[in-house]
Amino acid sequence: MALHFELVTPEKLYRSDDVYMVVVPGTEGDFGVLEGHSPMMSTLRNDAALEIYKTQGATPERLMIAGGFAEVNASGLTVLAERVEA
Known part of the structure; x- marks a missing residue:
């Protein structure tokens, strides 16, 4: 099973992909999202x-983001970021 992940900025859809896990830098602390995660929102x-x-045990791809929020729902994880830097 895979987690559907979308990263969106005000300018464009930066990424849309099926991945194993994403670690999100929430304002209350980092949290990992896997397929089947409970619905939630975070700044x-x-x-x-x-x-x-991308896969279990893989080296993570790190992207610097600035502000925004994340939503986990039945469709997967959507991160709406003000800015993304590779």
């Missing part, structure tokens, strides 16, 4: 790293 920290694990 994001400024200038923090979003970690994307």
Whole structure:
């Protein structure tokens, strides 16, 4: 099973992919999202790293994001970030 993940900025859909896990830098602390995670929303920290694990045990891809929020629902994880830096 895979988690459907979308990363969106005001300018464009930055990424839409099926991944194993994403670690999100929430304002109340980092949290990992896997397939089947409970629905939730969180605001994001400024200038923090979003970690994307393509497969279990893989080295994470790190993207710096600035502000925004994340939503987990039955469709997967959507991160709406003000800015993304590779």
